[in-house]
Amino acid sequence: MKFVILNGSPKGNESVTMQYILYIKKKHPEHEYVILNVAQMINKLETKQEKLLEVIQELKNADGIVWGFPVYVMLVCSQYKRFIELIFDRGFEELFNGKYTTVLSTSIHFYDHTAQNYIHGICDDLKMKYFGFFAADSWDLLYPDRRKNWLFFFEKFINMINTNQPTSIYHQSLTNREFHYEPKQLVNESDKIDTRGKKVLVLSEDTNNLTNLGRMVNTFKKSFLDNIELININEIDIVGPCIGCTKCGYNHECIYKDKDEFTDFWTKKVMLADILIFAGNIQDRFLSSRWKLVYDRAFFNNHTPTIIDKQLGYIISGPLSQIPNLREILQAHVEYQDSNFLGFITDEFGTSEEIDGLLYNFGKLAVEYSLANFIKPRTFLGEAAMKVFRDDVYGRNRFVFLADHEYYESHGVYNTFPQNDERAKKLNEKLIPLMKIDKVRNRMDLKQEFLRPFKKLLESPNK
Ligand SMILES: Cc1cc2nc3c(=O)[nH]c(=O)nc-3n(C[C@H](O)[C@H](O)[C@H](O)COP(=O)(O)O)c2cc1C
Structure with a gap:
């Protein structure tokens, strides 16, 4: 079976995402894997038609196409986005029609779902047979259980192609309204x-x-x-x-x-x-x-x-x-x-x-x-986002993002860790032992407890 991997990392062969593909290759050497560094070579694809045709030629006889990319600012990187635009601009949509596909992303799970949703929509627009997505954390491959997961998933993809399983479509095609906006009101x-x-x-x-x-x-x-x-x-x-x-x-x-x-x-x-x-x-x-x-x-x-x-x-x-x-x-x-x-x-x-x-x-x-x-x-959307960033910068990626770490320290971003919340700490110290006493807990009216500070506020004449 021939798999063509559309590599969406600007790093080309030095991509972390591509290590996931090389791992599959190691486990299943009986198949052919063609990695196309389309994001890295976007300028050539854009300006040299023969380069684009080489990509097209590979895609033509692929049994399965893998979209493999790092998440970049909630989506794919601009180079990969441009590659997708080229498919439509240059009229190559037909090539993808009916091809089995799966989507691999690596990231820190910051809006990886929006990047995945985007590519899923593109797959549907191209009428591909979409098997599903695998949104890996960048480091998943380094852990035996998670590695196993990825291999299992890919083997299901192989099986799906082998047995020609049906797939479902999720996205309606987009319709543009025919409308010419003609400003009318000139503001006095x-x-x-x-x-x-x-x-x-x-x-x-x-x-x-x-x-x-x-x-x-x-x-x-x-x-x-x-x-x-x-x-x-x-x-x-x-x-x-x-x-x-x-x-x-x-x-x-x-x-x-x-x-x-x-x-x-x-x-x-x-x-x-x-x-x-x-x-x-x-x-x-x-x-x-x-x-x-x-x-x-x-x-x-x-x-x-x-x-x-x-x-x-x-x-x-x-x-x-x-x-x-x-x-x-x-x-x-x-x-x-x-x-x-x-x-x-x-x-x-x-x-x-x-x-x-x-x-x-x-x-x-x-x-x-x-x-x-x-x-x-x-x-x-914003609240969860900052917490994902905070944890990553505080932890495993601090050595890479030292400037962020310094900013987070000086701007109180780390104060949002629950263990730094003094009010919550005092409340829990007082209430947890009480909650463990059946008699006290059963008598406690939690609805009223939640309202207590609000009542205080509403009764206060100065606030
Ligand atoms: C410019 C840039 C933007 C990124 N944006 C995101 C993001 O929005 N969400 C996320 O989870 N990771 C983000 N990342 C992290 C990468 O997705 C992650 O490191 C990925 O595994 C890199 O894969 P690669 O080596 O194949 O390029 C970003 C990295 C860079 C360099």
């Missing part, structure tokens, strides 16, 4: 939004008036009295994608720092704004690979929040409501950065006039929230 000069000193920055991949997205961001811009900044992300000088070297772990400095403008752009523009609007077109089941490049390159700050205390919202063109996975990623990204999630304005629903109104209110509310320093409590 007197109604224009006064930023009152707040810095507003819009990052968009379209800034001309030829597309819905371009028109939406320009309408948004025009609702302001002041001249707010609108940057086209295609115009930022970025010489290359993140290559996963993790050199930034030591001091939060990217290897490209002096080679292009990205570090300056992020630290002097994005980090200094009070209100941020990210604007993008949906391309397959995410935004464009250009947007992903921006997210990946911002990883030089590793696991420390950099968009702190800001208002951040999205203007999106495309079928966002049909991709809950993307909504989750975009909301989570705001929440774990300690900023306030403003929500989405899209061109999916409503008339042009209604979208005009939504854009205007978006700007108005953003300024009001910013003036009030309003940050909503974060949901599980």
Whole structure:
């Protein structure tokens, strides 16, 4: 049997993820394994048609295709995303139709499910026979039980192909509405939004008036009295994608720092704004690979929040409501950065006039929230995220991410460990021995116990 592995690691053969494939090869040498480093060689695939055709040729006679990748900022890396775009742009979808596939990711389990959901959606779009996913922790292969698990899973995949089992589809195809957004309402000069000193920055991949997205961001811009900044992300000088070297772990400095403008752009523009609007077109089941490049390159700050205390919202063109996975990623990204999630304005629903109104209110509310320093409590998306980071940076990855560790120490991130919660410690010291006495426990009204501090608060005239 021939397996073609689409390697999504920018590290190519030095990828941790590929060690999982080599392990299968060691256990099942009777099969053929062709590893294609498509993320690493994306520039060649993009510019040299013969290179892309070599990949296509391998895929043609594969019995099984394995998507194997590291999770990069909740998804796949920008290079792999671009490879997926090439499949559709160059019309190679048919090649994947009906092929058995499985998906292997390695990561620290930080939003690995969203990366997996994304690739699952792509597999369904390509009409592949999707066997299932294996979302490994980077180190799983080093533990006998977990290694066994992976081998077992892959053997099931082999068996499925051998016995030609049926597979199910999870995702509906996406449908785009045919709609031309034509801004109608010009805001009166007197109604224009006064930023009152707040810095507003819009990052968009379209800034001309030829597309819905371009028109939406320009309408948004025009609702302001002041001249707010609108940057086209295609115009930022970025010489290359993140290559996963993790050199930034030591001091939060990217290897490209002096080679292009990205570090300056992020630290002097994005980090200094009070209100941020990210604007993008949906391309397959995410935004464009250009947007992903921006997210990946911002990883030089590793696991420390950099968009702190800001208002951040999205203007999106495309079928966002049909991709809950993307909504989750975009909301989570705001929440774990300690900023306030403003929500989405899209061109999916409503008339042009209604979208005009939504854009205007978006700007108005953003300024009001910013003036009030309003940050909503974060949901599980942000709360859990920081805990995964905290544990990893405190523990096994501290030597790699020393700059994060220092930040976490100086900014109280480690204070969220339960053993550091003084209030909880005192409460437990007092109550646990009492709870162990049957008579006391049975007499205790826990509902009332929970309400006790609230009652105190509500009865207090000063709070
Ligand atoms: C730029 C970058 C972004 C990352 N983003 C995530 C992430 O969002 N979630 C996660 O769990 N791990 C993340 N990781 C960790 C990698 O997924 C993990 O180390 C993986 O095993 C690397 O595999 P590879 O050696 O095959 O590239 C990231 C690593 C890098 C370098």
